[in-house]
Amino acid sequence: MKTSISVLTLAAMLAAGGTVLAAPTADQVAAEAAADPGASAAYRTPAKGSASAKPATKAAKAQPPKPQSSDLQARYVESKDIFQTASLRNTYVSPDYRLFRGDTMSLLVVGFPDGIGIDKITVGLDGYVQLPYVGSVKMEGLTLDEAKQVVLNSLNQYLRVPDLTLMITKYGPRKVYVMGEVKKPGIQDMTIDNMNAYAALASAGGWARKGRSTRVQILRVIDGTMYYRTLNMKAYTVRHDLTQNVALENGDILYVPKTNGIKFDTDVMPYINAWSMYKALTD
Numbered sequence: 001m002k003t004s005i006s007v008l009t010l011a012a013m014l015a016a017g018g019t020v021l022a023a024p025t026a027d028q029v030a031a032e033a034a035a036d037p038g039a040s041a042a043y044r045t046p047a048k049g050s051a052s053a054k055p056a057t058k059a060a061k062a063q064p065p066k067p068q069s070s071d072l073q074a075r076y077v078e079s080k081d082i083f084q085t086a087s088l089r090n091t092y093v094s095p096d097y098r099l100f101r102g103d104t105m106s107l108l109v110v111g112f113p114d115g116i117g118i119d120k121i122t123v124g125l126d127g128y129v130q131l132p133y134v135g136s137v138k139m140e141g142l143t144l145d146e147a148k149q150v151v152l153n154s155l156n157q158y159l160r161v162p163d164l165t166l167m168i169t170k171y172g173p174r175k176v177y178v179m180g181e182v183k184k185p186g187i188q189d190m191t192i193d194n195m196n197a198y199a200a201l202a203s204a205g206g207w208a209r210k211g212r213s214t215r216v217q218i219l220r221v222i223d224g225t226m227y228y229r230t231l232n233m234k235a236y237t238v239r240h241d242l243t244q245n246v247a248l249e250n251g252d253i254l255y256v257p258k259t260n261g262i263k264f265d266t267d268v269m270p271y272i273n274a275w276s277m278y279k280a281l282t283d
Helices: 007-015 026-035 039-043 053-061 069-071 144-155 196-201 233-238 266-283
Strands: 075-079 104-109 120-124 128-131 135-138 164-168 176-181 186-190 216-222 225-229 253-256
Touching: 026 053, 069 075, 104 144, 120 128, 128 144, 135 144, 176 196, 186 196, 196 233, 196 253
Parallel strands: 075 225, 176 253
Antiparallel strands: 104 120, 104 164, 128 135, 176 186, 216 225, 216 253
16 A cells, blocks of 8 residues: 655645655565665654654644734734824923934033033934033933933033023934825834824825725834724814824834724734834834
């Protein structure tokens, strides 16, 4: 009786470009065993429970489990509280504004009419500014009042500075990832005064003909968890529902799907991967 290979196994081997060898017949095994008693061992299948079968079983158990989509979905959370409605007024000049990479500030030091060798400082990509006498000082994420105190404390180690003034003269650029059914998908360069969902979609050329403007998703990753909210941008543009236009943060993702139904594996997972690549390029 001949040993056969299943059609699916054969197709898989051919697709992989491998060489397919026919299984030996019982007569061939017997003939080779008579000529060389040890040769037939190559064709023997270890009996269930035998010692030779155990190493393969252990090796199979040692393989790490594949990540399940349910594990990924646990880190994909719907939340309306994370995303705030975009304001019609410029709120970036408020006392709560925190310095960002690329922000440039004017530095006026009281008692030094000719300055101290520098009149402007810019927050670098690493979040630091360069100060005379002091060197690198961390500034990203600080309010202006906090930044002023840091500069004063740093300079007073070398100069007697009674007081100083910090004033932002230029805001650093922000970047948002707009993907899906839009005319110009990809990273969109935004300014501080248009960081909202509608402006980001407009920057990407608007949604395409097959795009669902009623099911736009905004996604934001915080501490390894991706939060999302579904926006009805048609309601924003037609009915002027201002709650559907939310404020954005640097690194947010906007995704316009083709259909009303959004499948996690096919619609969201590619953009989680895209977000990881985007962060690697922009951080």
